[in-house]
Amino acid sequence: MTLDATIPAPADGTLDAAARAVDLRKSYGSGDSEVRALDGVTVDFERGAFTAIMGPSGSGKSTLMHMLAALDTPSSGRVVVDGTEVGTLNDKALTALRRERIGFVFQAFNLIPTLTAKENILLPLDLAGSKVDKEWFDTVIAAVGLADRLGHRPAQMSGGQQQRVACARALASRPAIVFADEPTGNLDSTSGAEVLSFLRRTVDDFGQTVVMVTHDAVAASYCDRVVFLADGRIVDELHQPTRETILEHMTALQDAALAKAATATAGQAD
């Protein structure tokens, strides 16, 4: 794994990135009330890597992920997922893209309460009308350790088990990239560790690409790389992070933000 390769590449893109954002901007509202959620983000997510997006609340990390996952449309800029230019796709093609090449893990699990674990896992395949790859299914089930829970409904499972079902669902269609939105946000530390270890293993064992939004330094320490966002811009980046280095970077970012706020307040007071 060459760390240097993750330096933002030119827009013509010779790099094999699973997902790429180029000068991505997103603003809400207009005029005085305009809020810039993303303010020119250019970033690549390498295949077979586990990347975390971190940043304080309102930094735009969720918005960035929504754009990358083709759930939201940018105000300007480009998004390329698995070699496909997202901006040119209509709703139908977007749906197909999400179905076939993107997997999701949500903070709130988002399992269908009326379906069993197995049915939830197979739902994306069911929606696509594609056949189940039995071998892959068994592999995933074994990896998440849910073989004895397949007939249970979400209400009969613990939070950690539910989130592992959600992970298995994200992997069921062998997507090019899995997006996880605060996957451990609703879990206790033990369950969270289980889920993170599982995501880590999918990257190591199956060569899966995973992008995770989190504000938890422990969660981010499972990743190969951390991208820091603040005020809609990428402000920092860390490779092979540890919990300590992440906390250091975060503290630095917070200090900078505080200093900036103080300056702004002082400026206003003048």
Place this chain on the structure above:
Amino acid sequence: MFKLVWRNLMARKVRLVMSGLAIVLGVAFLSGVLVFSNGLSSTFDSIIKGSTPDATVRAKGLDSFDSGNGGTATATITPKVVADLAALPQVADAHGTIDGAGMNLLDSHGDLVGGTGAPTLAFNHTGGLNMAGEPMTVLKTGTWPGPNEIVLDSGAAKRAGYHVGDTVSLLPPTSTDQLTMRLAGTAEFNGGSTAGSTLLIFDTATAQKIFLGGRDVFTSASLTAADGVSQTALAAAAQKVLPADFEAVTGDKVVSQSKDAVGQFLDVISVFLLVFALIAVVVGAFIIVNTFTILVAQRTRELALLRALGATRRQVTRSVLAEALAMAIVASTIGIAIGWALARGLAAVFRAVGLDISSRVLVLDARSVAISYAVGIVVTMVAAYLPSRRAGRVAPVTAMRGDLARTAAPLRLRVLIGAVLFALGAGLVIAGFAGAPGSTAAWVGAAALIWVLTLASTSSVVGRPVLVLCRSLFARFFGTSGRLAGENALRDPRRTGATASALMIGLALVSTIGVLASSMNRTIDDIVDEQFTSDFLVQSSTFMPFSTAIGDEIASVPGVATVSRQQMVSGTLQGTGDTGSLMGIDDAFTSIFTLPMTAGTDRISGNEAIINTDVAKQRHWHVGSTFTVTFPAGHALHLTVAGISDPVQVTGSISVPLDLLAKTGLERQDNQLNVMMQPGADSATVLSDLKKVTDRAKIVEVFDKASFADQIRGQVNQLLYMIYGLLALAIVIAIIGIVNTLGLSVIERTREIGLLRAIGMSRARLRRMITLESVAIAVLGAVMGMALGLVIGVLLRQALADQLTSLGLPIGQLVMFLVIAVVVGVLAALLPAIRAARLNVLAAITTE
């Protein structure tokens, strides 16, 4: 995907049942009406077929003649004609038959049997065969009648309390003296039931004695064809030996004519009931739209998740539609089953008013089932379509966001479209009153339809003031829980509006009908005031003609100065083929009533007639015009218009001298007697003396001004209450809609309710809060419905100003409706309120 649909259905059984209930009830009503009208027509079909011979000999012109109310034909054939018929090689068998009209059966206590419902049919027993070669009447008990004996149908014998061997009392058409006969047995039509008519069967000589003054003649004959002879050949052969005023008619023709005549009456009943069934279904559709809209809104996150996981818009839309389809099929199936039971209930109601329908014919036929399923499914699918489209449009990103802020599309467009549609309706009304082609009422009706639909879709905006008023009233009288209830009703105006709309439709109809009925009562009062210038009126309660002997007795009551007699007969207007009614009036008529003449004279004699302005306009007749009216057996009146009057209730549209009716070949009877007292006579004494006469005569009643108006008002109100009863189902469905919406709102606000409880709201106050929200919805629906109903009712009355000359507003009823609406609101809130109050506080707060 279907697995998901199925699981969703199973997981939301209660919601499903609640929203399905609206369809169940609508479809039940519809299929009940279909099965019932089917049974009704097959009852009549089997009676008609079972009692019609290969060919019938009858007086010419009898087919288009409205017998009964219109008079009794007196043409006859001799036994020689019957013998000639029997001698024909084409004829296997010929029987002379006597059809008597106006005979009434008295029960063992001396009261009239039937009389208000189905007709009483009197005839002689001949043993003749029907088209299928079976006897036309079948003996159930006893024997066929001999001299001075009678056979009744089993139902009538039972109703009247007679057993074989008892002495039966009868009231003959031409005298006031009762007849008594021994009950020889009971019988039925070959078809089985009698459809509620009373059958009086005599032997030939007795029938001749009663109906034909003892002459050995017949009013008609029934023929059975010899082997291999067709009905047409039979009728053609028979025609050759008949006198000129009689004709031979094939059985097939008689059947089709009878079916046409009965069919018109049955169609009126079916259409009347079907209209109310369809209203119920439409109201049900509103509930479905609303339920699915709420369900889709509540499942936004789940639907967004499906979209994020790769479901296409179409898959999401289809999954909602598939749920609707499954619900429609289940609800329709249950509805059809209930409808079958309902048909039996309807049959029982009709049996109670004298129309006997055997429950054997109340079967679920393929057509009724197919129509019921089609209506149930199509209405549900159409209603679920918009919500399902909305489901497909849920943005996938919603699944990722914590907030489920519903993007409410601006209501401005809705208001704009609503305003345009309201104006369009107003335009139709103006066009109608300005003399656009067609009836003004039809234009108002079209506008009413547009307005109802417009109000239903703009209720969220239009109804706001009502809800704001509710909020401030609730806040004043019930404090915080009242204010919260008001706020909740205002929180999602679309939902509140849509729920209220179902009730609005029902109440708009009820109020419209109420205005019309009230106007009709006013009009009746006016007419009676203005035109009832005689002291007393004698009439049969069913407007059937009665014996002239009653008039003779009335005239001899002390204190009576004048009796003016009127007889109504129907005949065919020559040249048009239309059936027309003539009212025979005597000389005394003009001494009691002053006709508002517009031309000519009101004193008529000989072949002169008075027509009203409606007839004059329709036929382009003027004073001096001549026209001819024909009657059965070749009788005719050649009339000259002598005077034209404005329409009045005291006589018909065409009046002729009473003595002229002798030339019509119809029995001389009276339909109405107008009685004037001698000056100075005591009206109470005279009235009580007159009552003695009418009580004995049974079939007539005496009215003074007040009781006459009361009687007509009673009939109007009876119809009004029947319509209210039928509309009640639409109201019940609307209540289910409120229950449903509140139930879903409670589920949606679980967390909020938990919070209210956690910070100290008592169960009782929580229940009150939900009850008040329900009352707000019900009152909104009631106020909108009544306002619209009043407008429509007043406009319709104006459109029908010729018939409804006075406007009456049913203020008392409207106030009552508002009170009922509040009660409805309270009742609808019962279940949701209990459910909300029972929520576990901790669990409710932590609900996702």
